[in-house]
Amino acid sequence: MNAPTALASVRRAGERTRYNFAYLDERTKRMIRRAILKAVAIPGYQVPFSSREMPLPWGWGTGGMQVTAAVLGPHDVLKVIDQGADDTVNAVNIRRFFERTAGVRTTTRTAEATLIQTRHRIPETPLTEDQIVVFQVPVPEPLQRLEPRETETRRMHALADYGLMHVKLYEDITRHGRIATSYDYPVTVNGRYLMSPSPIPKFDNPKLDRSPALMLFGAGREKRIYALPPYTPVASLGFEDHPFEVQRWDAACALCGSRESFLDEVITDDRGGRMYVCSDTDWCAGRRAQGERA
Amino acid sequence: MSEPAVAIRGLAKSFFLHAQGGVELRVLHGVSLDVRAGECVALEGRSGAGKSTLLKCVYGSYRPSGGSIRVLGHEVVGAPARKLLALRREALGYVSQFLRAVPRVPALDVVAEPLLERCGEDAEAARAARRTAERLLLALRVPMRLWGVPPATFSGGEQQRVNIARALASPRPVLLLDEPTASLDAENRATVVALISELRRAGAAILGIFHDAQVRDALATRVFDLERGR
Amino acid sequence: MNEEPILRASGLAKRYGARVALEDVSLELWEGEVLAVVGESGSGKSTLLAVLAGRVAPDAGRVEYRTRHEGWRDVHAMSEAARRMLERTDWGFVHQRPEDGLRMTVSAGANVGERLMGLGARHYGRIRSQAAHWLEQVEMDPARMDDAPLSFSGGMRQRLQIARNLVTRPRLVFMDEPTSGLDVSVQARLLDLLRGLTRRLALAAVVVTHDLGVARLLAERMMVLKDGRVVETGLADQVLDDPQHPYTQQLVSSVITP
Numbered sequence: 001m002n003a004p005t006a007l008a009s010v011r012r013a014g015e016r017t018r019y020n021f022a023y024l025d026e027r028t029k030r031m032i033r034r035a036i037l038k039a040v041a042i043p044g045y046q047v048p049f050s051s052r053e054m055p056l057p058w059g060w061g062t063g064g065m066q067v068t069a070a071v072l073g074p075h076d077v078l079k080v081i082d083q084g085a086d087d088t089v090n091a092v093n094i095r096r097f098f099e100r101t102a103g104v105r106t107t108t109r110t111a112e113a114t115l116i117q118t119r120h121r122i123p124e125t126p127l128t129e130d131q132i133v134v135f136q137v138p139v140p141e142p143l144q145r146l147e148p149r150e151t152e153t154r155r156m157h158a159l160a161d162y163g164l165m166h167v168k169l170y171e172d173i174t175r176h177g178r179i180a181t182s183y184d185y186p187v188t189v190n191g192r193y194l195m196s197p198s199p200i201p202k203f204d205n206p207k208l209d210r211s212p213a214l215m216l217f218g219a220g221r222e223k224r225i226y227a228l229p230p231y232t233p234v235a236s237l238g239f240e241d242h243p244f245e246v247q248r249w250d251a252a253c254a255l256c257g258s259r260e261s262f263l264d265e266v267i268t269d270d271r272g273g274r275m276y277v278c279s280d281t282d283w284c285a286g287r288r289a290q291g292e293r294a
Numbered sequence: 295m296s297e298p299a300v301a302i303r304g305l306a307k308s309f310f311l312h313a314q315g316g317v318e319l320r321v322l323h324g325v326s327l328d329v330r331a332g333e334c335v336a337l338e339g340r341s342g343a344g345k346s347t348l349l350k351c352v353y354g355s356y357r358p359s360g361g362s363i364r365v366l367g368h369e370v371v372g373a374p375a376r377k378l379l380a381l382r383r384e385a386l387g388y389v390s391q392f393l394r395a396v397p398r399v400p401a402l403d404v405v406a407e408p409l410l411e412r413c414g415e416d417a418e419a420a421r422a423a424r425r426t427a428e429r430l431l432l433a434l435r436v437p438m439r440l441w442g443v444p445p446a447t448f449s450g451g452e453q454q455r456v457n458i459a460r461a462l463a464s465p466r467p468v469l470l471l472d473e474p475t476a477s478l479d480a481e482n483r484a485t486v487v488a489l490i491s492e493l494r495r496a497g498a499a500i501l502g503i504f505h506d507a508q509v510r511d512a513l514a515t516r517v518f519d520l521e522r523g524r
Numbered sequence: 525m526n527e528e529p530i531l532r533a534s535g536l537a538k539r540y541g542a543r544v545a546l547e548d549v550s551l552e553l554w555e556g557e558v559l560a561v562v563g564e565s566g567s568g569k570s571t572l573l574a575v576l577a578g579r580v581a582p583d584a585g586r587v588e589y590r591t592r593h594e595g596w597r598d599v600h601a602m603s604e605a606a607r608r609m610l611e612r613t614d615w616g617f618v619h620q621r622p623e624d625g626l627r628m629t630v631s632a633g634a635n636v637g638e639r640l641m642g643l644g645a646r647h648y649g650r651i652r653s654q655a656a657h658w659l660e661q662v663e664m665d666p667a668r669m670d671d672a673p674l675s676f677s678g679g680m681r682q683r684l685q686i687a688r689n690l691v692t693r694p695r696l697v698f699m700d701e702p703t704s705g706l707d708v709s710v711q712a713r714l715l716d717l718l719r720g721l722t723r724r725l726a727l728a729a730v731v732v733t734h735d736l737g738v739a740r741l742l743a744e745r746m747m748v749l750k751d752g753r754v755v756e757t758g759l760a761d762q763v764l765d766d767p768q769h770p771y772t773q774q775l776v777s778s779v780i781t782p
Contacts, residue, residue: 155604158605159604159605159608161608161642162642163638163639163641163642163643164638166638166641166642166646167627167630167634167637167638167641170631170633170634170637170641170648170651171630171631171634173648174631174633174634174670175670238646239646239647239648240646240647240648241647241648241649242648
């Protein structure tokens with residue numbers, strides 16, 4: 001789409017809805033962009049921001065939406081996924097929201113998108129330097145369940161005093177024989193800050209490490225933004241003798257035969273029948289389009 | 295003549311009892327006395343004359359009101375705590391009339407303690423220290439079944455033998471003895487006397503209080519009467 | 525052993541409003557030496573401990589610690605990060621209530637291993653064997669390593685707290701009434717343990733206590749506090765056998781010996 005057409009569609013969007021581009025006013029966007037710049041300057045560090053009311057309740061991705069609204073431009077191509085799928089109610093609603101308030105092109109194809117807002121997954125398709133991923137984050141503080149006092153967690157981050165997190169992992173191994181966390185698995189960013197990667201499965205953690213894409217994290221209810229600039233080292237926590245491990249399946253995707261992607265388990269009948277299907281709908285569809293079959 | 299191991303000059307000690315309105319209790323009035331290596335000086339005097347007080351002043355438990363006490367050339371009166379601790383570690387030993395029983399430490403470890411203190415975490419050294427303690431307890435006829443038991447439940451005599459064994463485990467060049475054989479029977483008294491004599495002959499300077507005339511005669515090379523000043 | 529002290533404090537003062545908690549308190553502590561700070565409630569002894577350990581800032585005076593490699597450091601002038609590092613490595617602090625010094629819902633092994641993990645230990649097996657070693661040092665059964673202190677008796681909790689502090693082999697340990705609140709027989713056992721440990725590990729320690737028996741048992745030197753001031757100081761047996769100050773005499777004579 002060339003510039004005059006893009007601008008025209010923006011104007012049309014504005015006329016239709018009478019909202020500013022992407023809903024938020026420019027002052028708010030500036031405030032959020034400042035927070036994002038700070039976040040990018042200190043990878044993994046949680047920057048407080050003044051979270052705005054969005055036409056969605058808290059807990060439905062308002063943080064991610066505010067970040068998207070602040071960085072979205074008329075030339076962007078937006079993809080919205082929820083648990084890897086483009087077609088859940090949540091993903092559809094958020095995509096439609098930005099179509100209406102920003103008039104931007106949207107897509108389900110990861111390779112075509114310049115901006116991807118996601119809840120609980122990172123796309124399987126490898127990301128590029130031209131892409132931004134915006135994560136919806138419910139609880140930005142990785143230590144929250146272990147230490148509910150914010151005064152304490154702030155001090156822990158300031159002093160890089162993360163013994164408590166390792167205590168938790170130690171306890172897991174003691175009780176379960178292995179680290180029991182399977183999603184929202186804590187990571188160390190750039191060798192300094194402890195970060196929650198949002199409730200993505202630990203399967204996706206390796207995708208964070210030195211990714212060429214810019215990764216932004218928005219927590220609307222908790223009012224925090226944090227970021228991973230491109231090519232930032234991200235290491236998942238573990239012990240030397242109990243290292244971090246990704247999930248594995250014995251099965252392949254029942255639809256496209258993929259053995260490398262994150263699989264969802266689907267119950268097919270009431271006799272315990274089940275099949276495994278790619279959680280990333282675009283990835284699966286793409287493979288099938290290329291002739292791959294189960 | 296070389297300097298005496300213990301040189302006491304004009305030692306005075308008073309106690310100020312503040313609860314009783316600050317009354318002064320003068321116990322020592324200016325005692326002067328030398329003890330040389332290889333000597334055993336027996337302190338004589340009535341009860342209350344200040345014999346124990348003198349010993350405690352030399353050991354540093356009591357703070358003299360005046361005078362000077364030099365142990366192996368080091369001034370004890372007014373010495374800083376560190377100095378006194380070092381002296382006690384290296385040079386000065388004290389055997390009281392009774393054992394101050396540390397709650398749960400078995401008799402063997404009580405005896406070995408002066409040696410164990412130097413061992414730190416060296417397990418081999420600790421074993422050697424305990425072997426020394428065993429030999430002493432054997433010599434003093436403390437039954438083996440008692441070695442692993444805390445001495446709090448022992449008879450007076452048994453406790454005292456543990457006390458003495460402890461002093462002998464790491465003998466110091468200067469030894470202060472306050473009625474060391476008080477609760478012992480004849481046989482054990484003889485053993486203790488023999489062991490102390492051995493120390494004296496090896497060069498220890500001993501200052502002691504011996505109520506038993508026989509013990510005093512067996513051990514002392516000289517007698518010092520506190521009330522007469524010589 | 526170095527001839528310099530390991531900790532020194534000069535002219536410490538602390539007020540809470542009109543109340544004088546500490547006035548002109550100075551002291552020195554050497555490596556491997558145990559100093560008992562004795563006083564009744566309101567004497568300022570707990571405040572003194574908190575000031576020495578860098579937890580409460582004094583209104584006047586200085587506390588200096590001789591670090592392993594960087595000479596003398598003013599404890600209150602250093603950054604919080606530096607002080608936290610000292611607390612994790614060189615120092616220990618045994619609270620009166622073990623619950624204040626433990627994570628109650630986390631296993632004993634994790635409690636002991638936490639400092640190691642905070643300093644970068646990343647081998648589960650080795651952390652565990654270190655934890656087992658220190659549990660044995662405080663006479664606890666290593667088989668209880670996976671139990672949480674919630675299920676422990678008061679004496680066991682206190683011993684766990686001690687193990688948690690010793691795992692990094694601190695040079696200096698602060699103890700606040702480490703045995704009060706425990707049954708007499710349990711106290712005796714704990715005192716015995718502390719006595720053995722301080723000697724074997726050559727720990728320097730400041731032990732705050734109101735119990736003269738504890739002071740005599742654990743400490744070589746003793747300091748008596750009254751109304752925030754040092755009233756008497758000396759070797760433990762000096763202060764207890766030949767008290768000079770009227771208050772000390774009163775304190776010593778009012779102890780009931782069984």
